[in-house]
Amino acid sequence: MNTLKNRQGFTIIEIIIAIIVLTVGVLGMVTTAALVTRMIARGQRSAEASAFAARRLERERVAACAAQNNGTETLSRGSTVVATNVWTYTNLGNLNYRLKIVSTYRTTQDKSRSDSTETTISCNTFL
Numbered sequence: 654m655n656t657l658k659n660r661q662g663f664t665i666i667e668i669i670i671a672i673i674v675l676t677v678g679v680l681g682m683v684t685t686a687a688l689v690t691r692m693i694a695r696g697q698r699s700a701e702a703s704a705f706a707a708r709r710l711e712r713e714r715v716a717a718c719a720a721q722n723n724g725t726e727t728l729s730r731g732s733t734v735v736a737t738n739v740w741t742y743t744n745l746g747n748l749n750y751r752l753k754i755v756s757t758y759r760t761t762q763d764k765s766r767s768d769s770t771e772t773t774i775s776c777n778t779f780l
Contacts, residue, residue, distance in 0.1 A: 691761060698758050699768070701728075702736035706756040706770055709738050713752055717742070718776035721750055734759070748776040 663671075705728045721742035728735045736758040743751040755769045 694761060698735075698760070699766070702756045702758040703768060705736045706738055706754045706768070709740060710752065710754055710770060710772065713740060713754075714772070714774060717750055717752065717774045718748075745773065750774045750776070 709726065721744070723739075723741045725737065725739045727737045736756055738754055738756050740752060740754040743753070745751055751771060751773050753769060753771045755767055757765050757767045759765055
């Protein structure tokens with residue numbers, strides 16, 4: 654009977670270990686992909702709310718010297734509220750005003766997040 658002294662190939666233990674290592678790697682990638690997807694969605698909502706606040710800031714900057722009215726506005730997509738802006742003026746004296754805009758938007762877990770922007774507007778005119 655001839656026996657082979659130099660057998661080549663993998664044992665069943667090596668194959669099982671390779672499958673376990675591969676499974677752990679794939680599960681790690683799936684978890685990371687889900688996390689990245691949530692982060693992208695959160696970034697999109699935050700960017701949309703920030704752009705909404707920036708548009709309000711520019712409109713208020715133009716009209717601030719005529720009237721400093723506090724207010725609120727809501728951005729909606731159909732019946733869904735995307736973001737809400739609340740702005741307030743603070744008189745700093747010498748025709749200078751601080752404008753603060755707080756933008757609130759919803760997260761995927763139906764919680765709300767708020768970002769704020771502040772600027773100082775000077776209404777001093779020199780003749």
